[in-house]
Amino acid sequence: MNRLQTAPFASTGRSVSRLGLGCMGMSGVYGTSSDEESIRTIHHALDLGCTLLDTADVYGAGHNEELVGRALLGNRERVFLATKFGLSGISNSPGQLSVNGSADYVQSACERSLKRLGVETIDLYYLHRLDPATPIEETVGAMARLVEQGKVRFLGLSEISGATLKKAHAVHPISAVQSEYSLWWTEPEQDILPTCRELGTAFVPYSPLGRGMLTGKITSSEQFDAKDWRRIAPRFQSESLDQNAALVNAVSRIAEAKGATPGQIALAWLLAEGQDIFPIPGTKRISYLEENWHSLEITLSDSDRADLRRLILDHPIQGERYPEHAGKLVDKSTQS
Numbered sequence: 001m002n003r004l005q006t007a008p009f010a011s012t013g014r015s016v017s018r019l020g021l022g023c024m025g026m027s028g029v030y031g032t033s034s035d036e037e038s039i040r041t042i043h044h045a046l047d048l049g050c051t052l053l054d055t056a057d058v059y060g061a062g063h064n065e066e067l068v069g070r071a072l073l074g075n076r077e078r079v080f081l082a083t084k085f086g087l088s089g090i091s092n093s094p095g096q097l098s099v100n101g102s103a104d105y106v107q108s109a110c111e112r113s114l115k116r117l118g119v120e121t122i123d124l125y126y127l128h129r130l131d132p133a134t135p136i137e138e139t140v141g142a143m144a145r146l147v148e149q150g151k152v153r154f155l156g157l158s159e160i161s162g163a164t165l166k167k168a169h170a171v172h173p174i175s176a177v178q179s180e181y182s183l184w185w186t187e188p189e190q191d192i193l194p195t196c197r198e199l200g201t202a203f204v205p206y207s208p209l210g211r212g213m214l215t216g217k218i219t220s221s222e223q224f225d226a227k228d229w230r231r232i233a234p235r236f237q238s239e240s241l242d243q244n245a246a247l248v249n250a251v252s253r254i255a256e257a258k259g260a261t262p263g264q265i266a267l268a269w270l271l272a273e274g275q276d277i278f279p280i281p282g283t284k285r286i287s288y289l290e291e292n293w294h295s296l297e298i299t300l301s302d303s304d305r306a307d308l309r310r311l312i313l314d315h316p317i318q319g320e321r322y323p324e325h326a327g328k329l330v331d332k333s334t335q336s
Contacts, residue, residue, distance in 0.1 A: 005049055005296050007275045009080065010175045010202040012154050014123075016080045018271055019296060020052030021045045021289070022206055022282030023068055027060025030212075031225025035067055038284045042071040046078050048293050054178075054206070054280045056084035056128055057113050058097075065116035072118065082124035082176075082204075083117065084158060085109035086131060086139075101131030106142035110151055124176055126156035130331045136160075136168050144172035156204075160331040162195030169199050181205035181279075183214055183266050183308065184235075184247060184317045197276065208270050208279035209292075211236075213244060215263035216252050233322070240319035247315035254307060260298055267295035269308050 006015045024030075026038035042053065055068045065083060072079060085106070089097035100109075113122065125146065127139055146152040154175035157168060168174050177196050181188045182205065196203045211230055212218055221236050230236045235244055251262045258265065263281075270279045281292045300308075322330070 006051075007278070009052075009278070010154075010276070011173065011200050012175050014080060016052045016278065017050045018275075018278060019050060019267065019293060020054055020082075020204070020278055020280035021050050022280040023053060023055045023064055024059045025282045026067055026284045027064040028227060029059065029229050031228040033284045035070075037286075038067060039071045041284055041286050041289055042068065043075070044286050045289055046075055048289070050293070051078060052080050052082065052278060052280065054082045054204070054282075055117075056087070056126075057109060057116070058084070058087045058089070058128065062112070062116050065113055069116055069118040076119060080123045081117070081119065082126065082156065083113050083122055084126040084128035084156075084178075085113065087128035099129045099131045101127055101134040101136075101139035103134075103138055103142035106139060106146070110146050114151060121150060122152045124154045124156050125152040126158050126176070126178055127160075128158050130157075130160055130164060136164050137171050140168045140171040140174075147172070160192065162191045164331050165192065165195050165199065165201065169201070174199070174201050176202040176204050176278075178204040178206055178280075180207045180321060181270065181277075182208045182210050183251065183269060183312060184210045184244065185321065186312060197274075203274075203277050205270055205277065205279045206282075208281050209263050209266055214248060214251065214266040215261065215288075216248050216255075219245070233319075235317065235319035235321065237319065240317075243315075243318045247311060247317065250311045250315060251308070254304065254311075258298065258304075260295075261291060263291065264295040264298055265300075265308075267292060268298040268300050269305065271295065272300045272305060 006017055009016045026033050055064045057065055086099055086101050087097060143155050155172055156176035157174055158178040177192060179188050179192055193203055209215055221231060224231050248262055251265055255262045255265045267279055270277055283289050
């Protein structure tokens with residue numbers, strides 16, 4: 001693999017691919033999916049050189065971990081495997097989501113994930129959402145015991161504030177933080193990303209393509225399957241979608257000049273923001289996987305990056321990231 005496609009992952013001593021693969025969409029969150037096609041996509045990702053796979057116990061109520069586990073048969077050593085716990089409920093109905101970061105739950109959730117994944121050790125184990133009823137020190141203390149037991153190698157947190165990260169890191173090193181980050185959501189730059197850099201923590205942007213919006217392929221919410229989560233996402237409602245398309249159209253003009261797609265430019269922009277950033281675009285299709293992977297070949301000049309920054313300012317995004325209940329599950333300083 002080209003060395004430019006990999007980078008050291010925080011202080012883990014491991015190098016992983018700069019682009020990972022988010023597997024959530026393989027379990028129905030964005031409409032129907034095929035297990036066979038999804039497994040072929042994962043295998044193709046490994047053949048391309050993608051080593052960072054991301055899943056969670058809540059995706060498909062365990063289905064996604066089982067799917068990834070099937071794909072990993074005979075491939076375990078090729079993968080830096082990340083999964084998450086602490087969020088439960090129906091993923092395409094945020095009103096039914098709940099959080100749990102209690103010490104007993106940490107242990108039991110990990111045992112279930114190991115069984116579904118069919119592995120002895122999880123490389124990177126994230127707390128999916130902060131549990132306001134449980135001090136973060138207690139949750140991370142329990143996660144650290146998993147490291148001692150050899151069930152987990154490294155710890156991560158998702159959608160947390162810089163203050164929470166510092167509290168957690170004081171208990172046990174936090175190797176990675178996962179948060180939404182893209183051309184249409186740059187809030188992490190204000191708090192959590194600088195804190196990650198202060199502590200030497202890797203930053204893993206999920207939804208780096210704006211849940212598909214930044215690919216330029218979405219023009220109407222009517223395109224979505226009846227069970228697609230985006231049908232209830234505020235940014236994809238008709239009153240917001242037209243305004244949000246303005247940024248995509250502007251990025252498309254830059255992409256055309258470079259012989260690229262807008263999605264590739266969006267990923268190239270994130271990659272150019274630092275070697276400590278590891279985006280995990282999700283897809284269940286080989287064609288989209290390959291399109292995303294080619295973003296590694298795109299070089300953005302300082303002028304290109306300045307142009308993209310201006311576009312972000314000139315085309316503010318309308319609509320919250322999540323419906324009200326799901327938004328409340330995001331640690332306070334990252335919420336919107």
